[in-house]
Amino acid sequence: MLITVNELRSYSIETINAIPDKELKKLIELYSLKIEEYCKTKFKPTKCISKNDTASKIYLNNKPVLCINHITCEDELLVENVDYFLYQELAYVEIEKYLPFIRKGLEISYMYGYNKVPASVKSALMELIKLHIDFKSANSTLTSENFANEYSYTKDNNLNDYQLSIFESLKNLIQDDYTPEISVTNQIRARFL
Numbered sequence: 001m002l003i004t005v006n007e008l009r010s011y012s013i014e015t016i017n018a019i020p021d022k023e024l025k026k027l028i029e030l031y032s033l034k035i036e037e038y039c040k041t042k043f044k045p046t047k048c049i050s051k052n053d054t055a056s057k058i059y060l061n062n063k064p065v066l067c068i069n070h071i072t073c074e075d076e077l078l079v080e081n082v083d084y085f086l087y088q089e090l091a092y093v094e095i096e097k098y099l100p101f102i103r104k105g106l107e108i109s110y111m112y113g114y115n116k117v118p119a120s121v122k123s124a125l126m127e128l129i130k131l132h133i134d135f136k137s138a139n140s141t142l143t144s145e146n147f148a149n150e151y152s153y154t155k156d157n158n159l160n161d162y163q164l165s166i167f168e169s170l171k172n173l174i175q176d177d178y179t180p181e182i183s184v185t186n187q188i189r190a191r192f193l
Helices: 003-008 021-039 119-138 159-168
Strands: 046-052 057-059 065-072 075-080 084-087 093-097 106-112 144-146 151-154
Touching: 003 021, 003 119, 021 119, 021 159, 065 084, 065 093, 119 159
Parallel strands: none
Antiparallel strands: 046 106, 057 093, 065 075, 065 106, 084 093, 144 151
16 A cells, blocks of 8 residues: 555545545555556565576666665575676666576566655545545546436546546656667776775
8 A cells, every 4th residue: 555544534635534444445455556557666665586597688677676685696696786787777787797698597686666655656646536535426427418318418527537637647657668778888897905
């Protein structure tokens, strides 16, 4: 859950405070999952283990990368900043140590996600829950109505349109599906002894 029931109630929004804790917890869980699916990441530190072919450049699938716990190749532990380098902002690991090619022989254990849920995510979650409650209580899911062929009514927006506009406020947090191209230069790395 990206926000607790008590934290959500602290905003003092009438429609939210009128809902029982059990139902509110279910809504928080539902919309927390939807936000994480939309942004393609987790908003808490999450452990991931990746099996890769031994190669000099490895892109990690889950982003943003917080840290590397360890990298092993056939039970040999590689040392960070000696045998490999992590480029956090690119979710990219460069292996410096020569390793023979072994299919899925490299195990990378790392943490990804966020240490703290961004305020924009909490705000969007609150808005989604409030919108859900408002639409449910006003029976606003009806998009059109026809009265004996004399009068018809059509709403401009429905629940999905409003939800989409809230999700779009999080578009800067969406993690890329593609692997970015990196131009490699001959960099010299020095280490003080």
